[in-house]
Amino acid sequence: SQQGEEDPQALSIQEGENATMNCSYKTSINNLQWYRQNSGRGLVHLILIRSNEREKHSGRLRVTLDTSKKSSSLLITASRAADTASYFCATPDSGNTPLVFGKGTRLSVIA
């Protein structure tokens, strides 16, 4: 299974600080995606990074991908209380599943 695993499981920071979440996966991928989930809601796609990309930006989000280490990181700069959510990485599986999600990182941003 491609399953991504996020680290840390939980992260608590003050508003204005940067938040970094990491994801590791097991086998070769052609892309890696990050999603956000507010409590009790559906997942929202944040960013997709392809295997031939090393870094990608979207607003306050910065994603890096290191295929040699099979890892990715999501950086949220200048965090806000509204960024409080769970963040998941997901990779297409080489087997039968389209996208396999990790367990997520629960981010709490304290105002």
Place this chain on the structure above:
Amino acid sequence: EPEVTQTPSHQVTQMGQEVILRCVPISNHLYFYWYRQILGQKVEFLVSFYNNEISEKSEIFDDQFSVERPDGSNFTLKIRSTKLEDSAMYFCASSEGGRNSPLHFGNGTRLTVT
């Protein structure tokens, strides 16, 4: 912005009963999915659907589960005889392309089996 809608938002049923969860995917999307999330656990893939047939399914998606696209807009998940362990949030998703495309999720149906 177009969105995936799911109904009902919460369904309570007794063990052994049949339930149908409904979804309206984004209209120009071609791929449809069901995922589930047991409380506090990871999001698990159930099934994907393309061109009016199941394209992939997981081990969770056994004979108790079925999916259907009865018309041009709805996509349903049926659980024939619910078990207590079927209690979970069920998320529908759709995408324009296949496994390399972002998924657009609905807000889910919380299924409680008593």
